[in-house]
Amino acid sequence: MVSMSGSEESLECPICTTAIDREDAIRTRTIGDLDSARWQTLCCPDCGTRLKTVFVGE
């Protein structure tokens, strides 16, 4: 079952409407000036659409 709405745990692709666990998303470097050691972009594993840029810190 999908977790509660509003959770940060999962994402939904706006293109193919796949629900994606953060764990399952493809991680790529961000575009622009963000530090790639700290920020990553989560992409849909199905269609490759960029979903969200997240802070991975440390």
Ligand SMILES: [Zn+2]
């Ligand atoms: Zn997708």
